[in-house]
Amino acid sequence: xxxxxxxxxxxxxxxxxxxxxxxxxxxxxxxxGLIGFSVQSQxxxxxEELAVAGRFRNAQISFSTVEELIAAGAAAGYAITIxxxxxxxxxxxxxxxxxxxxxxxxxxxxxxxQVPHPARIIx
Numbered sequence: 001x002x003x004x005x006x007x008x009x010x011x012x013x014x015x016x017x018x019x020x021x022x023x024x025x026x027x028x029x030x031x032x033g034l035i036g037f038s039v040q041s042q043x044x045x046x047x048e049e050l051a052v053a054g055r056f057r058n059a060q061i062s063f064s065t066v067e068e069l070i071a072a073g074a075a076a077g078y079a080i081t082i083x084x085x086x087x088x089x090x091x092x093x094x095x096x097x098x099x100x101x102x103x104x105x106x107x108x109x110x111x112x113x114q115v116p117h118p119a120r121i122i123x
Contacts, residue, residue, distance in 0.1 A: 005066040006047050007082060007094070008040045010056030013064075013112035015105035022100050025093055027086035034085055035098045041066060041082055042090035052119040053089025059120060062112040069094060069108060076107040 011017055018037055025034040040050040047063050054061075066082050073080035078097065085093040096104060 003044055003046060005043050006041065006045065006050055007064050007066055007069060007092070008047055008050040008054060009038070009062045009112070010054060010058040010117075011062065012058075012060050012114050013062035013109050015102065015109045018096075018105045018108055019100045019102075022096055022098055024098075025085055034083070034093055034095065036083075036093040036095040038085075038087060039082070039092050039094055040090045041092040045090060047115075048118045050090060051117060054091075055088060055121050056117060057121050059117055060114050061117045062114050064111045064113065068111040072107040072111045073104060076101075076104045078104050080104075080108075 021037040022035065025036065028034040040054040042050065051061050069082065070080060078101070081095045082092050083095055085091055
């Protein structure tokens with residue numbers, strides 16, 4: 001069975017963390033611009049590979065799948081997408097409205113699970 005299409009984010013993806021972590025993506029010109037929050041995602045990569053590529057300093061990471069995030073957004077009444085964007089590793093952006101509505105942030109937060117970071121960057 002193929003590896004799920006994982007999405008990994010540094011830290012604990014609480015509704016507040018998703019809201020405060022959402023913004024205009026640097027490196028994408030207006031128009032069209034890109035607003036959302038950063039994640040690591042790449043078909044065929046494991047959660048650990050994505051965590052390593054993200055070079056997160058967080059003690060915990062949050063993970064979900066592309067399909068779970070899209071379904072959670074749709075269930076809350078929002079069409080979200082996960083798009084490749086400039087950045088280190090397998091950088092993608094979860095495109096969401098700005099500001100992120102509370103119900104959407106809560107729905108997305110519920111489908112993220114947390115684990116200790118397997119390859120934490122410590123300076």
